[in-house]
Amino acid sequence: MYAANFRRWDFPQRWLPAFSSYATPSPARRLAETALGRLLGIVLPADCRLCQTPLHSSLSRIPVCQRCLAAAEPIQAEHFCAACRTAFLNPRPLDESGRCYLCRHQVNRFDAAYAFGSYDAELRELIRIFKYQRVETLARPLGRLLSRALPREEAFDAIVPVPLHWRRKWARGFDQAEALSRELSRHTGLPVIRGLRRSRATAAQSARSQSIRRKNVAGAFTARVSDLGGKKLLLIDDVFTTGATASACAAALKGAGARSITVLTVARADRRGWAAVTQKGVYG
DSSP states (O other): OHHHHHHHHOHHHHHOGGGOOOSOOOHHHHHHHHHHHHHHHHHSOOBOTTTOOBOOSSOOSOOSOHHHHTTOOOOOOSEEOTTTOOEESSSTTSOTTSOOHHHHTTOSOSSEEEEEEESSHHHHHHHHHHHHSOOGGGHHHHHHHHHHHSOTTOOOSEEEEOOOOHHHHHHHSSOHHHHHHHHHHHHHOOOBOOOEEEOSOOOOOTTOOHHHHHHHHTTOEEESSSOOTTOEEEEEEEEESSSHHHHHHHHHHHHTTOSEEEEEEEEEOOOTTTOOBOTTSOBO
């Protein structure tokens, strides 16, 4: 019984912040961490939260093995909307400029959207562990994936996280978009602006149609900054599903003077298997 409980403590991940440097360690430090990690793994072993592989080889505050961290792959598709980057099975939903129905009819208020990978398999599980099991240290590797998805040809003025309502932030213990924004700032040098406030709590968006999602978040965000002075902003969140939340955030930021909003997320829901564009522009 006690051995089973020890395996759930994740001792090396939680209790040794001094050994959690993400900089490349020296050979001596790497050897010391490996030896101590193996010793602690014998006494208080911990397993990868995804594949259950024992984490004996090194000390880390991330309870996920390197193989699972490296398993996330960039999203692949032959046909993307030129603006929101929605993937399609064929080019029929796109006009001559490569835009989908929602973008060419300006339903989306943001100007572009990028994501690293599809919200499935290992990437989905990493995000779920990050958010719902409060493994905040996963912000580092997920932030690296954000950086890889960043459009290199674009220049931006600042980063703005999509905010949680204060009650949800209090219940969860942290704001995942803020954590990801700080990590992206480390990679890019861009400042993080808390430019948005979630002015009212909204119902959970999962399992809702796009039209209901948009009604759910309409007017839910207000700008905390009165004048954004024509800035080009990166709007950061963990997952892009239909774009309803991102669009509501972009509307508030543009109302405060932002010139353009580019959405950047770790993952996005891949709707190619079941979504279609209807005449009303709703992905059903």
